[in-house]
Amino acid sequence: MSAVAAHADVEAHVAEADYQERTRRNRLGLWLFFVSELFMFGGLLVARFYLWRENGEIVRPELDQNLGLIITSILLLSSYFMNRAEVAIAHNDRTNFLVSLLITAALGTVFLVGVVVFEWGAHLRPWDGVFGAVLFGMTGMHALHVLSGIILILNVWWLGTKGHFSAEEHWGVEACAIYWHYVDLIWIFFYPALYLIGRAVPA
Amino acid sequence: MTLFSLGLVRGIIGQVIAFLAGMALVVVIRALMGLPAWAAEPAWVVGGLVSIVGFLVGVGALSDWLKWIRGEETPLRHGPPEGKPAWVRYFEVDYNHKVIGVQYTVWGLFLLMTGGFFALAFRTELVQAGIQFLGYDLFNSFIGLHGIVMIAAILLGVGGMANYLVPLMIGAEDMAFPRLNALGFWINVPGTLLILLSLVVGGWDAGWTGYPPLSARGPIGYQLFFLGVYAVGLSSIVGSINLIVTTLRMRSKGMSLFRMPIFVWAVFATSLIQLTATQLIGLSFLMVLVERVLGMGFFDPGVAGPGQQLMEGGGDPLLFQHLFWFYSHPAVYIFILPGLGIISELLPVFARKPLFGYKWIAMSSLAIALVGFLVWAHHMFVSGMNPDLRIPFMFSTLLVAVPTGVKFFSWVGTLWGGKLHFPTPMLFVLGAISVFLIGGLTGPMLATVTTDIPLHDTYFVVGHFHATMFGGFVFPFFAALYYWYPKVTGRMYNETLGKIHFWIMTPAFWVQTLGQMTTGMMGMRRRIADYDPTLGAGNIEAVHLVITLAGFAIALGVVLMVYNFIQSAEVGARAGVNPWRSRSPEWQIPSPVPEHSFPSPLRVVGEPYDYGRPGAYVALGAAGDD
Ligand code: HEM
Numbered sequence: 001m002s003a004v005a006a007h008a009d010v011e012a013h014v015a016e017a018d019y020q021e022r023t024r025r026n027r028l029g030l031w032l033f034f035v036s037e038l039f040m041f042g043g044l045l046v047a048r049f050y051l052w053r054e055n056g057e058i059v060r061p062e063l064d065q066n067l068g069l070i071i072t073s074i075l076l077l078s079s080y081f082m083n084r085a086e087v088a089i090a091h092n093d094r095t096n097f098l099v100s101l102l103i104t105a106a107l108g109t110v111f112l113v114g115v116v117v118f119e120w121g122a123h124l125r126p127w128d129g130v131f132g133a134v135l136f137g138m139t140g141m142h143a144l145h146v147l148s149g150i151i152l153i154l155n156v157w158w159l160g161t162k163g164h165f166s167a168e169e170h171w172g173v174e175a176c177a178i179y180w181h182y183v184d185l186i187w188i189f190f191y192p193a194l195y196l197i198g199r200a201v202p203a
Numbered sequence: 204m205t206l207f208s209l210g211l212v213r214g215i216i217g218q219v220i221a222f223l224a225g226m227a228l229v230v231v232i233r234a235l236m237g238l239p240a241w242a243a244e245p246a247w248v249v250g251g252l253v254s255i256v257g258f259l260v261g262v263g264a265l266s267d268w269l270k271w272i273r274g275e276e277t278p279l280r281h282g283p284p285e286g287k288p289a290w291v292r293y294f295e296v297d298y299n300h301k302v303i304g305v306q307y308t309v310w311g312l313f314l315l316m317t318g319g320f321f322a323l324a325f326r327t328e329l330v331q332a333g334i335q336f337l338g339y340d341l342f343n344s345f346i347g348l349h350g351i352v353m354i355a356a357i358l359l360g361v362g363g364m365a366n367y368l369v370p371l372m373i374g375a376e377d378m379a380f381p382r383l384n385a386l387g388f389w390i391n392v393p394g395t396l397l398i399l400l401s402l403v404v405g406g407w408d409a410g411w412t413g414y415p416p417l418s419a420r421g422p423i424g425y426q427l428f429f430l431g432v433y434a435v436g437l438s439s440i441v442g443s444i445n446l447i448v449t450t451l452r453m454r455s456k457g458m459s460l461f462r463m464p465i466f467v468w469a470v471f472a473t474s475l476i477q478l479t480a481t482q483l484i485g486l487s488f489l490m491v492l493v494e495r496v497l498g499m500g501f502f503d504p505g506v507a508g509p510g511q512q513l514m515e516g517g518g519d520p521l522l523f524q525h526l527f528w529f530y531s532h533p534a535v536y537i538f539i540l541p542g543l544g545i546i547s548e549l550l551p552v553f554a555r556k557p558l559f560g561y562k563w564i565a566m567s568s569l570a571i572a573l574v575g576f577l578v579w580a581h582h583m584f585v586s587g588m589n590p591d592l593r594i595p596f597m598f599s600t601l602l603v604a605v606p607t608g609v610k611f612f613s614w615v616g617t618l619w620g621g622k623l624h625f626p627t628p629m630l631f632v633l634g635a636i637s638v639f640l641i642g643g644l645t646g647p648m649l650a651t652v653t654t655d656i657p658l659h660d661t662y663f664v665v666g667h668f669h670a671t672m673f674g675g676f677v678f679p680f681f682a683a684l685y686y687w688y689p690k691v692t693g694r695m696y697n698e699t700l701g702k703i704h705f706w707i708m709t710p711a712f713w714v715q716t717l718g719q720m721t722t723g724m725m726g727m728r729r730r731i732a733d734y735d736p737t738l739g740a741g742n743i744e745a746v747h748l749v750i751t752l753a754g755f756a757i758a759l760g761v762v763l764m765v766y767n768f769i770q771s772a773e774v775g776a777r778a779g780v781n782p783w784r785s786r787s788p789e790w791q792i793p794s795p796v797p798e799h800s801f802p803s804p805l806r807v808v809g810e811p812y813d814y815g816r817p818g819a820y821v822a823l824g825a826a827g828d829d
């Protein structure tokens with residue numbers, strides 16, 4: 001039984017969509033993916049405000065405020081360089097493009113180290129009640145996204161050194177950039193939820 | 204041709220190898236950390252997670268992406284694999300949406316029968332009070348497996364119909380992202396295998412909802428269940444992205460949104476739910492998973508810390524229920540909206556009459572999808588949540604009846620005064636309406652707080668949702684299988700066997716669902732292996748026997764259908780292009796549909812459902828002026 005008759009020869013008439021149309025589809029697809037992920041991150045925020053309460057009052061564990069401020073600033077700064085990389089490739093400025101990518105990846109790594117080494121290394125542990133659970137759950141899920149973003153950036157950088165991407169055709173760069181901004185945006189919601197909102201209680 | 208050249212076989216081998224590799228990784232890391240090297244739970248979790256990737260690599264679903272990472276171009280491959288028989292492509296990664304649609308459908312049918320097997324097993328156990336042959340643990344595992352395997356089967360069946368039909372119906376050459384489409388199908392296979400594998404590590408006993416604290420403390424089987432559901436959920440998400448982009452960007456000339464076949468609207472609304480809500484079941488299961496592995500206190504008030512000592516200040520099980528039902532209520536609309544779309548799609552064909560209120564139907568699908576997000580706590584009326592929340596959730600739930608009612612009116616309006624024909628697909632459509640009606644009518648009884656309090660957690664609920672799912676998915680799905688079978692295979696199914704299937708299954712199903720409601724009213728609780736034989740003035744065993752017999756009859760019907768399909772693929776009469784005299788695009792091209800569906804771009808020249816009126820809906824070839 002063959003449900004699809006084979007006509008491998010009649011290829012010519014089905015012109016593959018051109019680059020522009022394919023990019024429009026890709027862009028829509030990527031944004032839909034963000035919408036989807038928004039619900040997952042939203043669920044984590046719900047968990048945070050549901051569980052970090054004491055007698056109806058919103059609380060938070062005492063965390064290192066300096067650390068939080070520094071890593072947040074670094075991540076925001078990295079988004080600037082990501083944007084610079086995208087603008088650079090749109091103007092065919094390859095050196096600037098590659099350098100900006102590396103700076104973005106480096107800043108992202110500093111952020112990751114800040115979370116994984118310093119924040120996770122401080123006093124709270126995952127099994128320390130709701131404080132530990134939510135802190136590690138939220139930062140862990142976010143860190144996974146940062147990590148995948150860094151890998152993506154390095155991949156784009158590597159392809160860039162091999163001469164891929166041009167001013168006209170650089171969907172790969174664009175995708176990587178919006179993803180990075182998106183991950184950044186999520187942190188803008190996570191940072192106050194973890195570090196600022198509610199009364200600090202000793203964890 | 205060796206067995207190894209089948210993608211499915213390579214995938215399974217890859218899965219096994221990756222499973223072992225993942226376990227070994229855990230052992231090594233633990234040894235390096237100075238912990239006891241073997242710990243079953245993390246080993247199974249990491250092994251299971253890695254095994255999903257192992258399958259995908261083995262089957263070849265990631266090959267093109269791995270090349271993209273290296274900057275290589277990968278042109279889309281068309282046609283059957285070279286140097287292998289044509290049927291092999293169904294067991295391989297293939298990018299043609301028609302092949303993927305068939306793959307989804309067949310795997311869905313396989314799961315439907317697997318899930319049915321679990322049901323028949325525990326139904327047999329329930330014929331008599333007491334325990335006869337399934338122990339308590341196995342009974343509980345089977346209950347949960349029946350539920351989740353059936354849900355996966357439904358999701359795959361929906362995916363099958365959507366993938367095969369949507370591009371054909373809107374005149375697109377394929378889906379927007381063919382590689383993602385193939386991934387979306389194949390990730391289901393390791394996922395469902397993990398779910399079944401959970402039986403060998405103790406199963407899981409909380410039912411398909413997996414409520415903690417029970418699920419946070421039960422056997423390791425839970426972890427494989429969570430991972431498997433996660434994989435199936437990923438399939439829903441990537442599949443919905445693909446369908447939304449395809450529908451929005453790839454419609455043929457002249458196909459405005461309100462000229463799309465109504466099934467495409469239904470799939471579009473479904474995809475919006477799948478895209479968003481699925482994340483929440485994934486998240487809630489993931490949270491239980493890490494709660495178990497790392498002792499994180501999300502849901503279990505007395506969470507087990509490292510070394511299993513109970514820790515203070517654990518989480519809240521109600522949070523799980525909120526997150527879980529935020530997906531799982533909308534999920535029921537994922538199950539039924541495509542099916543309701545099939546009903547609306549087929550009725551005009553067999554009534555030879557326009558669809559009554561096209562725009563209302565299209566909008567009602569969207570309305571159901573949106574309102575469906577506001578009702579989740581009707582599953583939690585007796586959970587101990589804030590009682591003030593019950594009234595708003597009661598009202599929002601009852602509100603769903605409005606768009607659902609719109610659909611019923613439209614169906615009746617379409618049938619009214621039509622020239623009705625009754626081949627098997629039409630019978631199943633009418634059966635679907637009748638069955639969905641009972642499901643729909645029992646919904647408001649459960650949505651009303653006062654009546655739900657005694658009915659909650661009884662077989663009445665079981666009867667309710669079987670009626671909605673059979674009416675909203677199973678019957679329309681079978682109608683769709685019979686209806687598009689000639690398009691997919693080029694041959695006609697055996698009409699007599701099809702009718703026998705219908706006349707066995709429909710009365711049997713009515714008996715089953717009404718029987719379930721009856722035992723519920725007698726006081727039969729859900730998910731209980733044993734029960735008090737004096738319930739219902741001593742009649743409960745008799746009712747259970749009747750339900751079980753009805754269940755076997757339904758299974759017989761399904762087997763007949765599968766036999767019919769396999770048999771007719773060889774000996775069925777040639778179907779021709781358009782046996783049902785449909786106006787829809789897929790019926791204007793040859794059966795089976797060629798590799799590239801449309802010989803020339805499709806143009807829309809009329810309205811989709813103007814049956815009994817002159818003029819066509821679509822035309823092929825250039826019109827000259829455009
Ligand atoms: C008129 C529309 C509907 C209303 C008002 C409604 C209402 C309800 C309510 C209030 C419950 C909770 C009962 C309880 O646990 O005490 C329930 C359970 C359920 N309903 Fe519906 N329902 C409707 C349609 C549907 C549809 C269309 C489906 C599926 C296709 C469905 C599937 C389910 C399932 C699966 C459960 C049980 C979940 C579980 O606890 O395992 N319902 N329904």
Ligand SMILES: [Cu+2]
Nearest residue numbers: 532579581582
């Ligand atoms: Cu519900």
